[in-house]
Amino acid sequence: MKTVDVVVPLYNEENLVDELVRRLQSATAELSYSFRFIMVDDGSRDNTLAKIKAHQERDQRIIVISLSRNWGHQCAFNAGIDYADADAVILMDGDLEDPPEMISDFIKHWENGADVVYAKKNSRVESRFKKLLYRIFYSLMRRFSNVTIEKQVGMFSLLDRRAHAELKKCSEHNKYYVGLRSFVGFKQVQISYERHKRFSGKPKQTLDKLLTYGMNAIFSFSFLPMRLLTSFGIFLLGTIATVSTILFFARLFRFNFWPFYVLPGWTSLVLILLFISSIQLIFLGVIGEYVARVYDETRHRPHYIINRIYTAEHALQKSDTEELVISR
Numbered sequence: 001m002k003t004v005d006v007v008v009p010l011y012n013e014e015n016l017v018d019e020l021v022r023r024l025q026s027a028t029a030e031l032s033y034s035f036r037f038i039m040v041d042d043g044s045r046d047n048t049l050a051k052i053k054a055h056q057e058r059d060q061r062i063i064v065i066s067l068s069r070n071w072g073h074q075c076a077f078n079a080g081i082d083y084a085d086a087d088a089v090i091l092m093d094g095d096l097e098d099p100p101e102m103i104s105d106f107i108k109h110w111e112n113g114a115d116v117v118y119a120k121k122n123s124r125v126e127s128r129f130k131k132l133l134y135r136i137f138y139s140l141m142r143r144f145s146n147v148t149i150e151k152q153v154g155m156f157s158l159l160d161r162r163a164h165a166e167l168k169k170c171s172e173h174n175k176y177y178v179g180l181r182s183f184v185g186f187k188q189v190q191i192s193y194e195r196h197k198r199f200s201g202k203p204k205q206t207l208d209k210l211l212t213y214g215m216n217a218i219f220s221f222s223f224l225p226m227r228l229l230t231s232f233g234i235f236l237l238g239t240i241a242t243v244s245t246i247l248f249f250a251r252l253f254r255f256n257f258w259p260f261y262v263l264p265g266w267t268s269l270v271l272i273l274l275f276i277s278s279i280q281l282i283f284l285g286v287i288g289e290y291v292a293r294v295y296d297e298t299r300h301r302p303h304y305i306i307n308r309i310y311t312a313e314h315a316l317q318k319s320d321t322e323e324l325v326i327s328r
Contacts (some may be wrong), residue, residue, distance in 0.1 A: 002087045003034045004107070007080030009051070010072060010094040017051040024061065027100040031107065038063045039094075040080045043070035053310055060312035069307040074175045075153065075304045081168060083309075089164045091155045091177075097195050098156040105191055106158035110212055113119060115186035118157035122197045153178060153190075162186065173278040 006024065010017070015289065028035050039062060041049045049066055055207075056062040067081050077091060088110055109117045159167060166184040167177075178198060184186070220310045 001032065001034045003036070004088045004090060004103075005036045005038055005084040005086040006090045006092065006100075006103070007038045007040065007077065007084055008039040008092055008094045008249060009042055009073060009075070009076030010044065010048050011049060011073075012044045012046050013094055014044075014051055016046040016094070016096060017048060017055070020096060020100075021052075021055045021059070021062070023096070023100045027103050032105060033107070036061050036063055036086065038065065038084055039082045040065045040076045041067065042066050042076040043071070056310060056312060062312070064310035066307045066310065067309045069122045074177060077177060078175060079304045079306065081164070082114065083098075085163065087161050089159045089161075091159070093155060098154075099193065100283050101193075102156075104194055109189045109191065110158055110160060114158075114189040115160040115163045116157065116181060116184075116188040118153055118181065118190060120190050120192050120193050121152040121154070138268070156193075157181060160185065173301075175303075 006028075008020070008024075010210055013020075026036055037059075039052050041052065041064060049064070052062065052064050056064060063081060063083070067079060069078065071079075081089065081091070088105060088107070090103060092100065098119070106117045106119075159181070163181075163184055163186050167184075170180045170183070
């Protein structure tokens with residue numbers, strides 16, 4: 001019998017754990033596969049961990065990975081992806097905006113030969129401002145990224161064992177798994193769905209976190225920021241050269257009417273210097289983003305730290321899980 005692991009990260013989601021488990025069990029009840037539900041507790045401060053463990057006592061397919069603190073959305077997925085070991089691995093968010101009932105659709109396309117099956121949102125419940133940001137982000141990524149990233153796609157996907165193994169080899173710290181999933185290649189199939197409203201609670205992905213997530217994507221898969229700055233620098237140099245030439249001939253031929261009249265003093269010079277200095281600071285900031293990411297890779301700190309892994313028997317102790325801590 002083929003095996004399927006479902007990886008679900010959770011952070012302070014005590015109000016939806018019961019519904020999540022119920023729908024996962026219902027969605028997989030009639031499928032002839034050996035399932036495991038890998039729940040990654042990303043340092044929750046509420047009763048999320050306790051509620052998952054309570055369900056685990058009744059369903060031995062549930063595996064709980066408890067992280068030492070809150071490491072973030074992508075790192076929580078990282079922990080589940082590293083632990084998973086099945087013929088197919090399904091990645092989904094735990095807020096039930098991604099419906100577990102689509103698991104059968106993923107598996108059907110996988111059985112038909114797809115190595116990667118990912119879901120595209122036909123609609124999403126967001127504010128107009130966030131929707132605008134999403135449109136801008138996906139437009140930039142599609143135009144300037146060195147991998148193909150479809151619009152309105154997220155983590156909700158299935159990976160065949162081969163694709164899963166290659167994805168695990170991508171060891172950078174600031175991960176953007178949607179881009180990495182496209183990067184590994186293989187035969188990929190897209191399916192569409194209507195994204196549901198969050199079942200309970202408030203979204204954990206704040207605007208600040210989404211912007212950081214977007215920056216990781218842009219800086220990981222595109223040289224757009226540096227190329228834009230280079231283009232702007234060339235444009236600025238050309239503009240200054242043109243204006244300087246015009247002012248030179250205006251002074252040479254004594255054109256004393258506007259706009260060739262040059263005011264005495266240093267006001268214009270100071271303004272130009274301030275403008276150029278501000279542009280240089282922006283340049284340094286963008287370059288610094290790339291340098292910071294290089295520095296982050298050279299420190300070789302762990303992507304996450306596991307506090308404990310709970311299996312159905314609750315047999316693993318902390319000493320047993322130390323070897324699972326990723327420190328590449």
